[in-house]
Amino acid sequence: MTNDKLYTDSGIEIKKLYTPDDLALINDQVSKEFPGKFPYTRGVQEDMYRGRLWTMRQYAGFSTAEESNARYHYLLGQGVSGLSVAFDLPTQIGYDSDHPPERR
Numbered sequence: 001m002t003n004d005k006l007y008t009d010s011g012i013e014i015k016k017l018y019t020p021d022d023l024a025l026i027n028d029q030v031s032k033e034f035p036g037k038f039p040y041t042r043g044v045q046e047d048m049y050r051g052r053l054w055t056m057r058q059y060a061g062f063s064t065a066e067e068s069n070a071r072y073h074y075l076l077g078q079g080v081s082g083l084s085v086a087f088d089l090p091t092q093i094g095y096d097s098d099h100p101p102e103r104r
Contacts, residue, residue, distance in 0.1 A: 006050075016047075 036046025
């Protein structure tokens with residue numbers, strides 16, 4: 001399998017483009033649209049994620065806001081095109097993270 005064709009890990013050939021004709025046996029109500037074409041019902045990229053792969057984002061926390069800010073600036077300087085920033089869980093759900101836990 002060293003040609004230009006793509007295969008799944010199971011060795012099943014993956015076509016470069018699947019058209020509604022390929023899906024007719026599965027569902028006769030399939031959109032007649034093509035990827036990368038208005039109204040983008042099959043995705044905004046013509047080659048889907050073969051030309052530009054999905055990004056993997058990771059959350060990272062540092063001890064202070066200044067250290068976190070420095071890390072984000074470093075990553076952006078290295079060409080990272082996507083950052084995900086998350087607060088600690090209590091802050092995400094609306095609690096003051098410095099507030100002592102309630103006793104039960």
